[in-house]
Amino acid sequence: MKIKVLKSVLFLVSLLMLQxxxxxxxxxxxxxxxxxxVEENDIDPAALFYxxxxxxLDAEKRVRSxxx
Amino acid sequence: MANWTEDTAAILxxxxxxxxxxxxxxxxxxxxxxxxxxxxxSNPGFSIDTWSEENNSxxxxxxxxxxxxxxxRPSRWSLNPFAVFSVDFAVSAVLFFVFLGLLFGVxxxxxxxxxxxxxxxxxxxxxxxxxxxxxxxQTEFRxxxxxxxxxxxxxxxxxxxxxxxxDFIRPALQPELYIKTGLVLLGAxxxxxxxLAIGLPGIFVSWIVTPIVLISTFWFGQKVLKISSKTLxxxxxxxxxxxxxxxxxxxxxxCRATKEELTTAVGLSMIFTSIMMVAMPAFINAVGMPEVxxxxxxGGTIDATGAVVAAGAFLGDIALNVAATIKMIQNIxxxxxxxxxAVYWTTKVDKAAGRTVGASEIWLRFPKFVLGxxxxxxxxxxxxxxxxxATAIVLVENGVLDFTSDMRGWVFCLAFASIGLSANFRxxxxxxxxxxxxxxxVCGQTLNLCLTLLMAWVMFYKVxxxxxxxx
Numbered sequence: 001m002k003i004k005v006l007k008s009v010l011f012l013v014s015l016l017m018l019q020x021x022x023x024x025x026x027x028x029x030x031x032x033x034x035x036x037x038v039e040e041n042d043i044d045p046a047a048l049f050y051x052x053x054x055x056x057l058d059a060e061k062r063v064r065s066x067x068x
Numbered sequence: 069m070a071n072w073t074e075d076t077a078a079i080l081x082x083x084x085x086x087x088x089x090x091x092x093x094x095x096x097x098x099x100x101x102x103x104x105x106x107x108x109x110s111n112p113g114f115s116i117d118t119w120s121e122e123n124n125s126x127x128x129x130x131x132x133x134x135x136x137x138x139x140x141r142p143s144r145w146s147l148n149p150f151a152v153f154s155v156d157f158a159v160s161a162v163l164f165f166v167f168l169g170l171l172f173g174v175x176x177x178x179x180x181x182x183x184x185x186x187x188x189x190x191x192x193x194x195x196x197x198x199x200x201x202x203x204x205x206q207t208e209f210r211x212x213x214x215x216x217x218x219x220x221x222x223x224x225x226x227x228x229x230x231x232x233x234x235d236f237i238r239p240a241l242q243p244e245l246y247i248k249t250g251l252v253l254l255g256a257x258x259x260x261x262x263x264l265a266i267g268l269p270g271i272f273v274s275w276i277v278t279p280i281v282l283i284s285t286f287w288f289g290q291k292v293l294k295i296s297s298k299t300l301x302x303x304x305x306x307x308x309x310x311x312x313x314x315x316x317x318x319x320x321x322x323c324r325a326t327k328e329e330l331t332t333a334v335g336l337s338m339i340f341t342s343i344m345m346v347a348m349p350a351f352i353n354a355v356g357m358p359e360v361x362x363x364x365x366x367g368g369t370i371d372a373t374g375a376v377v378a379a380g381a382f383l384g385d386i387a388l389n390v391a392a393t394i395k396m397i398q399n400i401x402x403x404x405x406x407x408x409x410a411v412y413w414t415t416k417v418d419k420a421a422g423r424t425v426g427a428s429e430i431w432l433r434f435p436k437f438v439l440g441x442x443x444x445x446x447x448x449x450x451x452x453x454x455x456x457x458a459t460a461i462v463l464v465e466n467g468v469l470d471f472t473s474d475m476r477g478w479v480f481c482l483a484f485a486s487i488g489l490s491a492n493f494r495x496x497x498x499x500x501x502x503x504x505x506x507x508x509x510v511c512g513q514t515l516n517l518c519l520t521l522l523m524a525w526v527m528f529y530k531v532x533x534x535x536x537x538x539x
Contacts, residue, residue, distance in 0.1 A: 007230045015203075022208040030350045035211045037382045045345060046204060046215025047374030048314045048480075050396040051257040051473040055377045057465065059392035060265045066389075067267065067538055 072178040074244045079440035081175050081245075082252025085475050086444055086468075092130045093467030094451075098459075101125045105458045116461055125462050137474045140164035142202040144210070152202055165194050168478065175245055182239060189240030196223050196485040197478065212342045213375050216481045217313050221331055224488015225496075233489055241490050246483035247321050248437040251406070253476035254314060255441035257469055258403050260449040266393045269527035269535055273368050274398040277519045281309040282405075285512030293504050298417055299325035302409060303333040304505055308512045311399045312337040312371025317480065318402050322410040322435055323417070327487045332499040334484075336509045337371045345375040349382035360536045363387035364524035367394025369516050386539055403445050410438045 025031040038045060047053040050060075072080075101123075108119050126134065139160030142152035169190050176186040200220035203209060209219075227233070233241075263271065282305050289301035303325045307316035313334050320330040348370065352362035363386065366379045373395050380391030414433045419425050448469070452460045499505060528536045 004230050008226075011226050011230075019206065019208045022212055030346060034346050034349075034378070034382060038211050038378050041377075041381050043374060043378045043381060044210070045213030045342075045374045045378040046210065046217075046372065047377070048215070048217070048312065048372055048477075049254065049257060049473065050262075050373045050392070050399050051465075051469050052477065053373050053377050053392070055381075055388070056373050056392040056396055059377070059380075059389040060262060060396050061461075063266050063389050063393045063539065067535065 072180070073436070074179065074242070074248055075436035075440075077175045077178045078245055078248030078437050079252055079443075080178070081171055081249045082255075082440055082444065084171070085249075085253060086256050086447075086472060088133075089468045089471045089475075092133055093126070093471055094463045097125055097127055097130065097467075098463065101463060102456060102459045105462060106456060109456075109458055114458075116458055119458075120462060120466070125467065130467065134471060134474075136160050136163050136167070137471065137478070140198075140478075141474075142198065142205055144205045144207065145202075146207040149202060149206075152205070161198060164478075165191065168194065168482070172240075172242070172245065172249075172482075175249070176239070176242070179245075185236070185239040186242075187240075189237040192234075192237050193240050193482055193485050193489070196220060196227070196489070197481040199223060200481055200485060213345060213372060213378070214338065214342065215313075215372075215374075216477070217334055217484050218338045220481050220484035221334065221488040221491075224485045225331075225491060225493065226488075228489045228491070229493045237489065241486045243327060243483050243486040243490065244321070246479050246486060247317055248440075250476050250479035250483060251318055251321060251437055252440040252444050253472050253479065254318070255403065255444035256448045256472050257476070258400050258441075258445040258449070259452050260400060260445070261453050262396050263400055265397060266390070267532070267535055269364070269524075269532050270394055270397045272527045273364055273394055273520060273523050275401060277368060277516070277523045278309050278398055278401055281512060281516045281519060282306060284515060285309060285508065288511060289504075289508045293508055295504050295508065297325075297329060299323045300329040300332065300499065300505065301508065303329055304336060304508050305512060306405055306409070307333045307337045307371065308340075308509050309516055310401055310405055311373070311395070312341060314399070315402055315405060317483075318406040318441070319409050322406045322438060323413045324435070326495070327491045328495045328499055331487060331491055331496055332505050336505060340509065340513065341371045341375045344370050345379045349379045352383060352387075359384050359387040360390050360528050360539055361521075361524055363390030364394050364528055365517075365521050367391035368398065368520035368524065369513070370395075373399065390539060403442055406438050406441055410435050 026035055041055065043055060044053065050056045104123060105119065108114055139156055142157065145151045169187050172190065173183040173187050177183040197220060200216045200223055203219040204214065204216040285305040285308065286302055289295045289305060290298065295301045302323055303316050303320045306319035307313065316330060316333040316337060348366055362383050363380050367376050367390060370376045370379055376391050376395040377388065380388035414430050415425060418433060452464050455464065
C-alpha cells in the first residue's frame with residue numbers, strides 16, 4: 001500500500017514539475033513568444049486533424065480566395 | 069442475430085452518429101438556411117462570417133446536441149483544476165455519458181457481450197477521458213500541445229500499473245471498437261475537394277514527398293535497423309510522414325498493430341511535435357527564410373494540424389495560411405494510407421509463405437472498418453461538392469462535421485484511456501529496446517525535412533512562382 005501511495009505521489013509531483021518546467025521555459029524568448037502567439041490567436045496546438053482547427057479551415061479559404 | 073465483429077459494429081455506430089448529425093444539422097434546417105444564404109449571396113460584400121453572426125443556422129435540437137458535447141469537455145484552467153467544475157459542465161457530462169454509454173452498450177450487445185457489465189466499467193473509462201481532457205486544457209500543457217491522447221494513455225498506464233484494473237472495468241475495455249468507430253467518423257472529415265486548395269504545388273509537397281518518405285522510412289526500418297515488428301515500423305513511419313496521431317491510429321488499426329506499438333508511435337509523435345512546433349519557426353526566422361517557403365516546410369513536416377497552425381502563426385499570416393493548407397491536403401492522404409496498408413497487409417504480410425491467397429480469404433481478413441472510413445469520406449465529400457458552397461460551409465463544415473469531429477475526439481479519448489489501462493508496461497518498455505523506434509523516427513523525419521524543403525522550394529519558387537506571388 002505504501003508503495004502505491006508513493007508511486008501516486010511521484011506521478012503527481014512529476015505532473016507539477018512538468019507544468020512548472022513549461023512555465024519556467026516561458027522565461028526564454030522563443031518560448032514566451034510562442035506562448036503569446038498561441039494565446040493571442042486562441043490556437044489549440046494539440047488539434048489532431050484539420051476539422052478540429054477553425055484557424056486551419058479559415059486559412060484554406062483565404063488561400064483559395066487569394067488564388068481565385 | 070448476425071455475428072457482429074468490432075469492424076461491423078464500428079461501421080454501424082459511426083454511421084449512426086453521422087446520420088444523426090446529418091438529420092439534426094443539415095436536413096432539418098436545410099430549407100430555411102439554404103434559401104436565406106442564396107438570397108444573401110446576391111448582395112455585394114456578402115460574407116459567411118457576417119451572415120453566421122446575424123442568423124442562427126441551428127434549431128433547438130441542434131443547439132442541445134452541440135452544447136452537450138462541447139459542455140462535457142472541461143474548460144481551460146491554469147492553477148486550480150476545480151475551476152472547471154460547474155452545474156452546466158456536470159449536467160452536460162452526465163447527459164453525454166448516458167448517450168455514449170447507450171451507443172457503445174448497443175455495440176457490445178451486437179457483439180454478443182454483456183451490455184450491463186459493459187456499462188458498469190464504461191463509467192470508469194469515461195471519467196479517465198474527462199480527466200485527460202481536463203489536463204489537456206491546463207494552460208501550460210496546452211501551450212506546447214500535450215493533448216488528450218497523451219494524457220488518456222498516461223493516466224490509463226499509471227492507474228493499471230500502480231493499482232491494477234478491477235474486474236468490473238474489463239468488459240468496457242474495448243479499444244478496437246472505440247478506435248474503429250472513431251476512424252469511421254474521421255473518414256467523414258476527409259473531404260477530397262480540399263486537395264485542390266493551393267493547386268499543384270500543394271499536391272506535390274503533400275502527395276509526392278509524403279509517400280516517398282513513408283516508403284523510404286519503412287524500408288530503412290526493415291533493412292537497415294532490422295526492426296523485428298513490421299507493424300511497429302509502418303505505424304511509426306506513417307505517423308511521422310503523414311499526420312501524426314490520427315495517421316498512427318488509422319495505420320495501426322489497418323495492420324492490426326498491438327496497443328503497445330500504437331502507444332510508442334503516439335508518444336514519439338507528440339514529443340517531437342512539441343519540439344518542432346517551437347524549434348522550426350525559430351530556425352526559419354533565424355535564417356531569414358521567406359514566409360511561403362517556411363509555411364510549406366512546416367505544413368509538410370510537423371505532425372499535428374494544431375501544431376502546424378501554431379508554428380505558422382509564429383512566422384506570420386502568409387506562413388500560417390500556406391502551412392495550414394498544406395497540412396490539410398496532407399491529412400487527406402490518411403484514407404489512401406489506411407486502404408493501402410490494409411490491402412498490403414492482407415495480401416502480402418499476413419500471407420503464409422508459398423501460398424496464394426484467394427479473393428474470399430482476402431475479404432475475410434480485410435479490416436472492414438476501412439470501407440466504413442472510405443464510405444463516410446466519399447459520402448461527405450460528395451455532399452460538400454453538390455451543395456451551394458456557402459450552404460456547405462454553414463451546414464456541413466460548421467454543423468455536421470463540427471459535431472462528428474467533437475464526437476470523434478471523445479471516442480479516440482475513450483480508446484486511448486482503454487489502451488493505457490490494458491497496455492503492458494513491460495512490453496511497452498521492450499518496444500524501446502536498442503532505441504530503434506527513436507532512431508527510425510529521427511532518421512525518417514530528417515529525410516522528410518530535407519525532401520519537403522527541396523520540393524517546396526522547387527514548386528513555389530521555380531515551377532509555380534506566380535502562385536507564390538499571389539499569396
